[in-house]
Amino acid sequence: MDKNSKSDESGVSEAIGFMLIFGMVIVGIGLVTLYGYPLLLKQQVGADEKIMEKNMIVLQNDVKSLAYKTVPFKETSLKIGGGSLTVYNSSFSTPSSAIEINDFAGTASYLPPFIPNTRFTPGELRYESVSSQTDISLQDGAVVLRPQINQGATSGSVMLAEPRWFFDSTTNKMVINLINITSTSIMAKEGIGTVQMSLVGEPYFNETLIPVNQEIEIVYRPDVVQDYSVAWDNYIWNSWNIPQSYKLQRIGTPGTGAPITYRIKNMGSTDMTLVTKIFVVNIKSI
Secondary structure (H helix, E strand, C coil), X not given: CHHHXXXXXXXXXXXXXXXXXXXXXXXXXXXXXXXXXXXXXXXXXXXXXXXHHHHHHHHHXXXXXXXHCCCCEEXXXXXXXXXXXXXXXXXXXXXXXXXXXXXXXXXXXXXXXXXXXXXXXXXXXXXXXXXXCEEEEEECCXXXXXXXXXXXXXXXXXXXXXXXXXXXCCCCEEEEEEEEEEECCCEEEEEEEEEEEEECCCCEEEEEEXXXXXXXXXXXXXXXXXXXXXXXXXXXXXXXXXXXXXXXXXXXXXXXXXXXXXXXXXXXXXCEEEEEEEEEEEEEEX
């Protein structure tokens, strides 16, 4: 009788031990699923975005090589994770931005065909992330990033790599390099892609003398949805090395989808040379 009782107690102890261990395993799996997996997924999303930021800067350097180093052709292979890379031709019906360079009176433009309020549409290479809900755009020689979902009344954006615009105080010369991205067809890519690009024809070059105390205006016109005006405003009004005394007035509020006008006045002792260059870059494939 005593032996049978002891055997029954031993079986009960093994069953309880098994249930306890099994329960601990289930709880561990649940904790990993609840807390660990979202964290790993978030890290993967962040890694994809960082990789694409670097990739877009690499593509920017390719464009610089074509435009400024007279390299005829560039090819770069890259991984496009968490989203897609798309070419938006400069003639796209709703461009993400347009730029005007006018005299302040509004009677002339310093861009071809020199009709007042002529708009230059640069086109873009845009990475659209599905997982992190951000856009990274190579446009007009700069790399800019914006969230797809607005956090308030304004659309935020940041410039990751600046365009090649500069001002030489010694010679009183302003140089604005504009990049026109074109393609022969609509192109988009996910996964592994190879971006091939080449320079089309000779770059456009124009040089204009701006008399002392005369103004020019630069107008940045963002798309209402694809609004990168906060990033461009921070560059034009803060980072661009124009003397502070030349920056006369900024009209408009960045991030609202409305045009921003920058009045710049030649406060030097000699005529200011305004140099505008336009480089046409054709994306052959992705």
